[in-house]
Amino acid sequence: MTATISNPVACALIALPLFVGGCRQVAAVVPEPSLPRAGTEIPLLPPGDARALAQTHCLACHSSELLQQQRLTEAQWRSEVDKMQQWGADIRDDDKAALVRYLSSRFGPDNDRFSPIIASP
Amino acid sequence: MERRSFLKLATLASLTPGTVVDVLQTARPSTRKRLLQLSAYTLDAETPLDLLTSYITPNDLFFIRSHFIPTRVDPATWALTVDGEVSRPTRLTLADLRSLPRVDATCVLQCAGNGRALFTPAMPGVQWRHGAVGNARWTGARVKDVLERAGLKPSARHLHTFGSDTPPRQVPPFHRSLEIDKVLEDGIIAYEMNGEPLSHDHGAPARLVVPGWAGDHWMKWLRRISPSAAPQTGFYMDTAYRYPSRPGIPGHAFKPEEMHPVTELVVKSTITTAPARARVGAPVTLRGFALSGAPDIAAVEITDDSGLTWRAADLDRQHHPHAWRLWSYRWTPRSHGVHHVAVRATDARGSVQPKEPVWNPSGYLHNGWHASAIEVTP
Numbered sequence: 355m356t357a358t359i360s361n362p363v364a365c366a367l368i369a370l371p372l373f374v375g376g377c378r379q380v381a382a383v384v385p386e387p388s389l390p391r392a393g394t395e396i397p398l399l400p401p402g403d404a405r406a407l408a409q410t411h412c413l414a415c416h417s418s419e420l421l422q423q424q425r426l427t428e429a430q431w432r433s434e435v436d437k438m439q440q441w442g443a444d445i446r447d448d449d450k451a452a453l454v455r456y457l458s459s460r461f462g463p464d465n466d467r468f469s470p471i472i473a474s475p
Numbered sequence: 476m477e478r479r480s481f482l483k484l485a486t487l488a489s490l491t492p493g494t495v496v497d498v499l500q501t502a503r504p505s506t507r508k509r510l511l512q513l514s515a516y517t518l519d520a521e522t523p524l525d526l527l528t529s530y531i532t533p534n535d536l537f538f539i540r541s542h543f544i545p546t547r548v549d550p551a552t553w554a555l556t557v558d559g560e561v562s563r564p565t566r567l568t569l570a571d572l573r574s575l576p577r578v579d580a581t582c583v584l585q586c587a588g589n590g591r592a593l594f595t596p597a598m599p600g601v602q603w604r605h606g607a608v609g610n611a612r613w614t615g616a617r618v619k620d621v622l623e624r625a626g627l628k629p630s631a632r633h634l635h636t637f638g639s640d641t642p643p644r645q646v647p648p649f650h651r652s653l654e655i656d657k658v659l660e661d662g663i664i665a666y667e668m669n670g671e672p673l674s675h676d677h678g679a680p681a682r683l684v685v686p687g688w689a690g691d692h693w694m695k696w697l698r699r700i701s702p703s704a705a706p707q708t709g710f711y712m713d714t715a716y717r718y719p720s721r722p723g724i725p726g727h728a729f730k731p732e733e734m735h736p737v738t739e740l741v742v743k744s745t746i747t748t749a750p751a752r753a754r755v756g757a758p759v760t761l762r763g764f765a766l767s768g769a770p771d772i773a774a775v776e777i778t779d780d781s782g783l784t785w786r787a788a789d790l791d792r793q794h795h796p797h798a799w800r801l802w803s804y805r806w807t808p809r810s811h812g813v814h815h816v817a818v819r820a821t822d823a824r825g826s827v828q829p830k831e832p833v834w835n836p837s838g839y840l841h842n843g844w845h846a847s848a849i850e851v852t853p
Contacts, residue, residue, distance in 0.1 A: 393516070423602040425597040426599055430599060441647070442645035470511035471512040471515075472510075473511070
């Protein structure tokens with residue numbers, strides 16, 4: 355159901371729109387790229403000290419896009435992590451502060467970097 | 476909406492606080508079939524607004540909302556369990572359901588959280604914008620016929636509903652209930668969508684259809700219905716899918732007793748088609764849809780002066796109870812500059828779409844005015 359970024363097709367899908375966006379004059383002659391099928395996961399989590407924690411604990415149940423579209427305060431992220439711990443996420447208390455810091459610094463209230471993946475039905 | 480329009484949104488939104496402003500037509504409009512994916516697993520994807528222009532939304536363009544990953548079931552062996560406050564607990568196969576009187580309802584399905592991304596301050600959850608909505612013809616058996624066959628007891632007040640999607644770990648299951656009077660009135664256990672067998676993404680082999688109510692009641696991958704004297708309990712009844720009984724300021728921490736379950740949709744209208752550019756004196760056509768929990772839409776109006784004056788849009792002739800109503804409006808720009816053309820709807824009960832939605836902690840039922848920014852040149 356998911357494809358990782360190591361997939362060359364997925365890399366091309368990311369790279370092509372960037373190329374087209376940066377070179378408007380040639381866009382008209384570039385054929386439209388194939389769209390990924392709905393259900394294909396493409397974006398990686400952004401770098402950060404606790405990215406590995408987020409990958410281990412959040413991506414076990416959630417797709418990375420779900421994290422990347424959030425715009426939550428640190429208090430809201432702490433509350434979400436608390437909820438997930440109650441629901442069975444195996445997050446050590448020692449790791450919790452770092453995970454909340456990572457999530458709130460990358461996907462905080464000023465996060466405007468997310469765009470939905472344009473997918474084929 | 477495409478990426479370029481998303482990027483412009485942040486600039487434009489500040490021009491009209493309280494109203495969501497979009498640039499709807501990209502530089503290179505596309506008729507290509509596509510969905511805007513917000514989650515790969517579980518799959519959540521909305522329909523781009525420029526593809527929501529037909530009375531019936533095609534199945535492959537219909538938004539997809541999944542709480543958890545469902546078990547794929549074989550329609551040949553699937554059966555719906557009917558138990559609880561009934562005198563003859565039973566299991567109905569798909570053939571049994573099909574043997575009951577076949578009914579159709581053309582009505583709108585909208586996710587309760589459609590528009591969550593448009594609220595400020597933001598809240599967690601899938602950040603739907605405008606496209607978690609569609610209008611389809613649903614075919615199946617009346618819930619009333621199914622429950623009568625099982626011998627519904629008069630003590631039943633609520634219908635508990637269960638799907639086959641299973642949450643991971645200790646995450647609460649998506650178990651729901653709704654007032655039995657509503658489902659007895661017009662509820663359907665649908666096995667077809669727009670004349671085709673229900674697809675897996677849309678709840679195969681059967682799902683609940685609750686005309687006029689938000690999508691959280693339209694249980695997908697239905698496996699069991701159970702009438703009861705009391706409502707269902709649990710996270711998805713007691714905490715999620717609740718709405719303030721009285722509006723509070725954005726960010727307000729509502730107490731549990733200040734909230735009630737989300738039920739009916741609220742009146743709203745959305746622009747699906749508008750040009751990004753126009754010329755003074757040259758008319759252009761705006762189009763869109765309007766919906767409500769009321770059975771029909773009475774009026775759709777357009778303003779180009781921030782709500783000082785309104786003019787009636789033309790309503791399309793096609794309509795069914797609880798379906799959306801398409802509308803169009805021929806707008807003639809009177810001056811140059813960037814104009815924000817906004818739309819509002821009034822439903823058959825007289826409810827008027829407000830400029831701003833009721834802020835609520837989970838971002839349900841956004842229905843603030845929707846506007847399109849149009850750059851007008853001399």
